[in-house]
Amino acid sequence: MSVLVVGAGPAGLTAAVTVARYGLPVLLVERRPDTTSLPRATAVSTRTMELFRSWGIEDRVRAAGPDVTWQARVARNLTAPEGFVADVGFPTRDQALEVSPTWPACVPQDALEQILLEHLRGFPNVRIHQATEVTDLYDGPDGTVLARLRDRRTDAGRTVAAAYVVGADGPRSVVREAAGIGTEGPGVLADYSSTMFHAPLWDHLGEHRYGIYPVTDPDVSGVLLPAGGDRWVYGRETDGRDGTAALLRAATGVADLRPRITREARFRFTVRLARRYRTGRMFLAGDAAHQITPRGGTGMNTAIHDGHDLGWKLAWVLLGWAGPRLLDTYEAERRPVGLRNAERSMQPDGSYRPTTSELPNDLGGRVQHAWLDRDGTRVSTLDLLGLRGTLLVGPRHPRVEPGPDTHRLDAATADLLGIEQAGSLLLHPDGRPAAARELLLQEAGAGDLRR
Structure with a gap:
């Protein structure tokens, strides 16, 4: 029985790839005929890059965006000589490499979605139906969910059965409505506009390149974001003006700039959180579960x-590797993260946070990174994580047969990871200790958004 994933944004594509890696059948439906055509988010965090590294697509993802340091350069305009650099919660490359085998990237969402979709197409157990929407969901026989689908090009309809449904279908989620899950939070905070344009701005910025450029001149205040090549996005609170060439010249400080404007869009800073992330066999992920403003760059991650x-939790339950109670940890773990990041994004200074406080939140409690030698190859402890889970044992642990899921550590590495010399540590596929997840099943809920 397949897992039905509704929505081919970052959450849906990731869920589909993760389930597909276990060899289980996946049906992905997306109401749009293609992935997004907008850059949208550009910040790809350290932990997100660790996931892509485990899938073998890290280099391809990184190559899809500019090589920048994930800090903000704040100045009167883009090229003003006076200004300062501020932390936005993401580590520099050197800071990241102290705790991870990889580091954050700057990749526009439209490019990232295309990479993830192409990666997903490589699994023979996956079916992808674009320009297809879910019109109804209801309980079926034998513990299934029945979904009524409609092809938006031909208007043809059909019904499919799934063991579980992942609702990653955005703020107006059909899955959330069918599951009877309400939302809470302040809603719309402000109206913004974004202008997408092409211009050779890197020629004016020197060797130091950053992931975001806040502009403080009151007449053109906003942010400039690199979105790959000579493509940029200028975002600002809506004031009735379109993103004209004159406005872009003032924001960039390049008097003779001749930008090629390709799109002007309106969007809203909105904060909402689903009251629950699950009803029965229907689950919510991404914007269906939480709307987070761009402040802080946490939404896509x-x-x-x-x-x-x-x-991975759905896969384990479907394969019989864990009981259904494992699925209870999804909301217990993920809703507090959505709550925290949504609350941060509500704050006017939410874009600025020290790396020391934000990086641990991004890494999410996974096992500590350390370099190891495996048959002459340098690998990270994170590279040892397997689909079935991983057992790390100290050098004096009772004899166990080494294998793809069991790894004996040297004394120094065991000590670094807090494993006794004769002890062991069982990790789930996300690198979190299995024992800690068991404790979650006994803990209370996540709380509510401030109103």
């Missing part, structure tokens, strides 16, 4: 981590 967490 939160969605991707939702998809991965839910995906």
Whole structure:
């Protein structure tokens, strides 16, 4: 029986890839005929890049965006000589490499979705139906969910059965409505506009390149974001003006700039959180579960981590490797993260946070990174994580047969990871200790958004 994933944004694509890696059948439906055509989010966090590394697509993802340091350069305009650099919660490359085998990337969401979709197409156990929407969901026989689908090009309808449904279908989620799950939170905070344009701005910025450029001149205040090549996005609170060339010249400080404007869009800073992440066999992920403003750059990463967490847990239950209670940990773990990141994004200074406080939140309690030698190859402890889970044992642990899921550590590494010399540590596929997850089943709920 397949897992039905509704929505081919970052959360849905990640969930689909994660389930597909276990050899289980996946049906992905997306109401759009293609992935997004907008850059949208560009911040790809350290933990997200660790996931992509485990899938073998890290280099391809990184190559799809500019090589920047994930800090903000704040100045009167883009090229003003006076200004300062501020932390936005993401580590520099050197900071990340102290705790991880990889580091954050700057990749526009439209490019990232295409990479994830192409990766997903490589699994023979996956069916993808674009321009297809879910019109109804209801309980079927034998513990299944029946979904009524409609092809938006031909208007043809059909019904499919699934063992579980992942609702990653955005703020107006059909799955959330069918599951009877309400939302809470302040809703719309402000109206913004974004102008997508092409211009050779890197020529004016020197060797130091950053992931975000806040502009403080009151007449053109907003942010400029690199979105790959010579493509940029200028975002600002809506004031009735379109993103004209004159406005872009003022925001960039390049008097003779001749930008090629390709799109002007309106969007809203909105904060909402689903009251629950699950009803029966229907689960929510990404924007269907939480709307987070762009402040802090956590929205897309939160969605991707939702998809991965839910995906491996569904696979384990379907394969009989764990009981259904494992699925109770999805909401217990992910809703507090959605709540925290949504609350941060509500705050006017939510874009600025020290790396020391934000990086541990991004890594999410996974096992500590350390470099090891395996048959002459340098690997990270994170590279040892397997689909079935991983057992790390100290050098004096009672004899166990080494294998793809069991790894004996040297004394120094065991000590670094807090494993006794004759002890062991059982890890789930996300790198979190299995014992800690068992404790979650006994803990209380996540709380509510401030109103």
